[in-house]
Amino acid sequence: MNGEHFLELLKRELMIAMGCTEPAAAALVGAKARELLGEPVERLMVRASRDMVKNAMGVGLPNCSMRGIQAAVALGAAGGDIEQGLGILSEITEEQKELATRYALENSVALELIEAVPPVYISVTAYGSTQSAEAVISGEHNRFARLIRHGVVLVEIPLIAEETQKEEHFLSNEQLAKISLNDILSVVSEMHTHDYAFVLQGARMNMDIAQHALHEEYGLAVGKTMAASIPMVPTSVDEAYALGAVLAASASDARMAGCPLPVVINSGSGNQGITVSVPVLVLAEFLKVSESKLIKALCVSHLVALVLTAKKDRLSALCGAFTAAIGTSCGLVYLLDGDEEAMDRAVNNMVGNLTGIICDGAKGTCALKIYSSVQAATMSCKLALQGFSPKDESGIVGKDALQSFSYLTQISHEGMEQTDRTILAIMMGKQEICKR
Numbered sequence: 001m002n003g004e005h006f007l008e009l010l011k012r013e014l015m016i017a018m019g020c021t022e023p024a025a026a027a028l029v030g031a032k033a034r035e036l037l038g039e040p041v042e043r044l045m046v047r048a049s050r051d052m053v054k055n056a057m058g059v060g061l062p063n064c065s066m067r068g069i070q071a072a073v074a075l076g077a078a079g080g081d082i083e084q085g086l087g088i089l090s091e092i093t094e095e096q097k098e099l100a101t102r103y104a105l106e107n108s109v110a111l112e113l114i115e116a117v118p119p120v121y122i123s124v125t126a127y128g129s130t131q132s133a134e135a136v137i138s139g140e141h142n143r144f145a146r147l148i149r150h151g152v153v154l155v156e157i158p159l160i161a162e163e164t165q166k167e168e169h170f171l172s173n174e175q176l177a178k179i180s181l182n183d184i185l186s187v188v189s190e191m192h193t194h195d196y197a198f199v200l201q202g203a204r205m206n207m208d209i210a211q212h213a214l215h216e217e218y219g220l221a222v223g224k225t226m227a228a229s230i231p232m233v234p235t236s237v238d239e240a241y242a243l244g245a246v247l248a249a250s251a252s253d254a255r256m257a258g259c260p261l262p263v264v265i266n267s268g269s270g271n272q273g274i275t276v277s278v279p280v281l282v283l284a285e286f287l288k289v290s291e292s293k294l295i296k297a298l299c300v301s302h303l304v305a306l307v308l309t310a311k312k313d314r315l316s317a318l319c320g321a322f323t324a325a326i327g328t329s330c331g332l333v334y335l336l337d338g339d340e341e342a343m344d345r346a347v348n349n350m351v352g353n354l355t356g357i358i359c360d361g362a363k364g365t366c367a368l369k370i371y372s373s374v375q376a377a378t379m380s381c382k383l384a385l386q387g388f389s390p391k392d393e394s395g396i397v398g399k400d401a402l403q404s405f406s407y408l409t410q411i412s413h414e415g416m417e418q419t420d421r422t423i424l425a426i427m428m429g430k431q432e433i434c435k436r
Contacts, residue, residue, distance in 0.1 A: 005171050006187050006303065007195055013306060014202050015142070016262045017086040017270055019062040020255065020362045022055040022315075023072035024086040025141040026122055030076030031088060033126035036133035036149040041077050041126045043108040046070060050424045051119040051315035053111070057427055058363030060258030063092040066100065070109040073124055074100035085142055087262060113424075118160050119315035120268065140314070141268045176310040177409075180402050181330070181343050184303045188334075193295040199302065200295050202264030203277035209261040210247040210278055213254035219364035222371050223250025237336075240286035241378035244279025249371035251278060256364050266302055267309035271366050272324035276301040279374050280331040287335060294335075301331030304347075311405055312412040317420035319357040321366060323408070325373035326350045332381040345389030347401035349380035351408065352390040358416075360423050 017024055026046075034041050048069060056069035066075065072089075078099035080088045103109050114121075123136040123146070136146035138159040147155040161173065171179075214224050227246045234240040251274045255263060263270040264277070280301050284294040305327030312318055329346040338346075354376050357369060383389060390397045396411065398404035 003187050003191050006184075006191075006299070009171050009176070009306065010196065010199060010299065010302060013266060013268075014199065014264050014273070014302065015086060016202075016205070017141075017265050018084075018088070018090040018260065018262050019258060019270075020056065020059040021086055021141045021265060021268050021270060022052050022362060023059060023061055023069065024089055025120070025137050026052070026056060026069045026072035026124075027076030027080050027088045028082065028086065028142060029122050029124045029135045029137045029144075030073035030126075031080035031082050032076075032135035032144065032147070033124040033133050034077045034079075035082060036135060036147060036154075037126040037128050037131060038133075038149075039128035039131060042129060043110070043127045044073055044077055044103065045110050045112070045125040045127070046073050047112045047114050047123040047125075049117050049119055049121040049315070050113055050420065052122050053113060054359075054361040054420075054424050054427060055315060057361050059256055059361070062089045062258045062260040064097050064258070066097075066104075069122070070111055071100065071104065073122075074103040074109050077124070077126060078103070086265075090260065090262070119313045121159065173310050176307060179303070179307050181304070181340050181347075184300060184307075185340055185343075188296045188299055188303075191296065191299070193292040196295050196299060199298045200291065202273070203281045203298055205262060205264050206251055206274045206277050207247065207281055209254050209259060209263055210251035210274070212261060213250040213259065214247075216254070216259075218253040218257040218259060220367055221253060222367040223247060223253050226371065234282070234286050237283070237286070240283045241279070241332075241375075244282040245371050245374040245378070247282060248274050248278045248374050249367040252367040252370045253364070256362060256366050266305050266324060266327075267320065268314045269320050269324075271362070271370060272305060272309075272320045275321050275324040275370055275374060276305045276327045276331065279328050279377065280335065283332055283335050289335060297331045297334040300334045300343075301327040303327070304330045308405060308408065311409040315359075316412045317358055317416035317423060318355075318408070318412040319359045319369055319373075321369045321373045322350075322354050322357045322376075325354075325370075325377040328374060329377035329380045329384075332377065333384060336381070336385060338381075338385050342384045344401045345384035345387070346377075346380045348389040348397050348404055349383050350376060351404040352394055352397045353380065355396060355408065355411065358419060358423060361427060 138145035
């Protein structure tokens with residue numbers, strides 16, 4: 001691994017998104033299907049993985065009161081601008097909302113859950129009066145894997161990116177999953193931080209929505225409520241830790257309620273992007289570290305989270321806020337001059353603490369999980385810097401971070417498959433009750 005690999009990885013992953021990324025992907029693929037159709041859309045058929053449906057079900061959509069994957073597809077099909085990418089919901093016209101509402105009232109957007117596809121998968125077939133067109137996003141939230149216009153296949157690539165890539169500096173998912181803390185720290189120690197200025201810009205963008213939400217009433221107001229008992233200008237490391245958790249939760253409060261402000265994502269998730277960046281930025285500002293050190297700490301945090309996502313999948317039954325906060329704990333250790341062994345301990349403290357926290361979709365309670373996960377990250381950091389962590393005889397904790405990561409992978413893939421099905425069954429059941 002070299003610096004170019006990591007630089008290209010971060011450039012590819014740290015995208016700007018408006019609203020939750022699952023509805024954004026749904027709107028994007030709906031808009032693409034409409035574009036391919038080339039005539040007015042009369043009805044839409046949505047086929048999606050259970051994780052896509054789960055993550056879009058309860059989250060607010062920016063600039064409107066609609067919710068759910070079908071609503072997001074309808075908004076895209078009603079006039080979304082494909083050039084906006086995952087920021088497609090940043091601007092929604094009244095005409096779009098009226099047409100999307102009409103689709104809903106006329107039951108023109110059908111939904112089918114499908115198996116044997118990647119967790120990030122959504123297909124939309126748009127039907128007009130004479131023709132049809134299909135667009136598929138798969139593997140990543142903005143990756144078009146299939147495009148069909150009037151029965152003619154225009155694009156057909158594997159549903160998940162092939163592990164062998166032609167690009168010289170492209171890290172495959174398989175390669176990324178094998179990266180260790182030592183690999184990350186070796187590259188970070190040698191990086192020219194001016195090349196990574198965009199990482200700091202992204203953290204500041206995420207801080208903007210966090211600060212904004214402290215002055216508004218969004219969702220459960222987790223951040224705003226918890227902020228009432230702490231100083232907004234920390235005078236100690238502990239107060240900086242507390243403020244980091246508050247602001248991360250605050251940003252999630254706003255984002256999950258549909259706040260029309262952008263965030264920079266990690267692993268296809270705005271909540272994860274917030275979790276790995278905002279607490280690190282808060283502590284760095286309190287410590288008054290150099291901009292170079294701050295950028296390196298943010299890179300450590302982002303990269304650890306990306307490695308974990310490569311192991312567990314972008315969408316799973318294991319909460320992404322928890323795995324992202326493992327990256328946060330490493331970034332905090334870095335800022336406080338901890339070494340690789342201290343980061344190993346921080347990882348094992350996290351794994352020994354919150355492993356098993358479930359993902360039940362994107363919605364207001366994500367702010368609760370982010371607050372708890374960041375609090376756990378700060379506790380893990382404090383213990384690690386004092387030399388404390390569980391040993392590998394403790395449950396699912398490994399002898400080091402890499403082994404603990406592998407156990408998390410096993411839990412996510414093998415242990416929580418039925419959990420994921422059960423979660424969605426409960427959520428879908430609630431939807432059916434609400435319709436009666």
